[in-house]
Amino acid sequence: MDHRHAIETLALERYLLGEMAEQERDAFEEHFFSCIECAEDARAAGTMRDAVTSGLAGTPKQTSTKVVPMPAPRRRIASIVVPWAAAASLALVAGYQGLVLRQGQKQLAALIVLSPVTLRPASRGQEPVVFATAGAVLTLAVDLGGGVINGDVEYEIRHADGSAIASDRVPAPKDGAPLLLLVPSSLFQSGQHYVLLVKNSGNASLTPADYRFTVGAR
Amino acid sequence: MVAVAQSRVLRYRPLARLPFHEFDKAYVDRLVAGDPETERHFTRYFGDLMTLKLRSRLRSPAAIEDAKQETFVRVLTSLKRKRSLATPETLGAFVNSTCNNVVFELYRSGSRTTALPDEYDEADDRRPAVDSTMLADEQRGMVKAALDGLPEKDRELLRWLFYEERDKDEICRELNVDRGYLRVLLHRAKARFRERFTDQTTG
Numbered sequence: 331m332d333h334r335h336a337i338e339t340l341a342l343e344r345y346l347l348g349e350m351a352e353q354e355r356d357a358f359e360e361h362f363f364s365c366i367e368c369a370e371d372a373r374a375a376g377t378m379r380d381a382v383t384s385g386l387a388g389t390p391k392q393t394s395t396k397v398v399p400m401p402a403p404r405r406r407i408a409s410i411v412v413p414w415a416a417a418a419s420l421a422l423v424a425g426y427q428g429l430v431l432r433q434g435q436k437q438l439a440a441l442i443v444l445s446p447v448t449l450r451p452a453s454r455g456q457e458p459v460v461f462a463t464a465g466a467v468l469t470l471a472v473d474l475g476g477g478v479i480n481g482d483v484e485y486e487i488r489h490a491d492g493s494a495i496a497s498d499r500v501p502a503p504k505d506g507a508p509l510l511l512l513v514p515s516s517l518f519q520s521g522q523h524y525v526l527l528v529k530n531s532g533n534a535s536l537t538p539a540d541y542r543f544t545v546g547a548r
Numbered sequence: 549m550v551a552v553a554q555s556r557v558l559r560y561r562p563l564a565r566l567p568f569h570e571f572d573k574a575y576v577d578r579l580v581a582g583d584p585e586t587e588r589h590f591t592r593y594f595g596d597l598m599t600l601k602l603r604s605r606l607r608s609p610a611a612i613e614d615a616k617q618e619t620f621v622r623v624l625t626s627l628k629r630k631r632s633l634a635t636p637e638t639l640g641a642f643v644n645s646t647c648n649n650v651v652f653e654l655y656r657s658g659s660r661t662t663a664l665p666d667e668y669d670e671a672d673d674r675r676p677a678v679d680s681t682m683l684a685d686e687q688r689g690m691v692k693a694a695l696d697g698l699p700e701k702d703r704e705l706l707r708w709l710f711y712e713e714r715d716k717d718e719i720c721r722e723l724n725v726d727r728g729y730l731r732v733l734l735h736r737a738k739a740r741f742r743e744r745f746t747d748q749t750t751g
């Protein structure tokens with residue numbers, strides 16, 4: 331591939347969009363490793379893509395909740411049609427729910443595999459790096475030390491500067507199991523350090539435990 | 549008619565404060581001699597290109613980093629052993645073919661072992677050096693400023709393509725354009741990003 335052909339066919343754009351066959355992709359790579367002009371364009375494009383992938387161009391806008399005003403109820407008109415229509419509607423709804431439920435059960439029957447990253451208290455070992463895939467969830471397995479914990483535990487995920495991004499109070503896992511957190515990866519930014527604080531008022535050895543981790547760019 | 553042998557002058561706008569260098573005999577000689585500035589330029593320039601190339605071939609950042617380091621070691625060892633490169637302007641092609649070999653060997657060694665699941669999240673215990681972290685932070689700020697300076701439509705398109713990884717045909721339907729025009733839109737967004745990013749790094 332020569333420079334003119336690469337420019338005229340928008341080769342870099344097709345490369346970024348994954349539209350090239352293997353042979354053409356190899357030829358284009360061979361070209362941009364040797365052509366300074368295309369190499370600079372490719373480096374800029376790579377920087378841009380990596381930055382967008384790690385969330386630097388912002389995350390998708392949240393859909394706002396709309397409040398739909400309900401129409402005022404109409405005056406009831408006595409009719410023999412109404413009970414029959416209501417019965418038909420009920421049958422329709424029941425049938426639909428049955429269908430949805432069966433589909434739902436079918437979905438739940440499928441195996442879901444999670445690959446959690448184990449977090450241990452900050453004082454033990456090196457700070458782990460976890461990788462967040464855009465649009466996915468990050469599965470964190472929080473090692474609570476294996477002891478028996480009664481009641482609830484409180485957790486809070488914070489930025490390194492102390493600002494909180496998520497928190498809740500949840501029942502403690504049983505029998506020394508880790509606390510599993512499925513966190514949307516959109517809450518994290520790659521390259522940033524985070525702290526997870528866990529508290530349980532009934533367990534002095536756990537209170538407060540902090541778990542540090544870094545989110546890496548994938 | 550006298551044929552004039554023109555030395556290949558390589559001109560480009562510097563990206564991310566990368567100083568201008570020509571891939572000529574002097575450059576290769578400096579690499580062979582272990583000149584720190586030239587080595588820095590070499591690893592950064594080709595490191596970026598290899599990252600772009602390896603993204604589509606290797607899944608984990610750690611594997612990409614390993615392949616890059618192995619390529620650098622092989623190229624530099626080869627240059628130092630031979631004390632030069634017969635045609636210095638083919639340095640880029642040499643790096644690319646060495647990288648191809650490294651990837652091929654990784655595939656072969658990978659096929660002899662049990663593959664990890666695609667979504668396997670392995671904790672990467674390696675940490676970047678302090679100076680590279682500072683540089684990365686500095687560059688990150690400049691990249692963010694360049695992205696922030698883009699029109700919202702460009703940012704949205706880039707988000708759809710690279711953050712949400714939406715189906716391209718779906719994006720085309722939403723924008724009411726064909727695949728050819730989608731490339732044009734990406735080309736324009738990329739050009740605007742590059743212009744702003746270059747201004748950041750040189751200004």
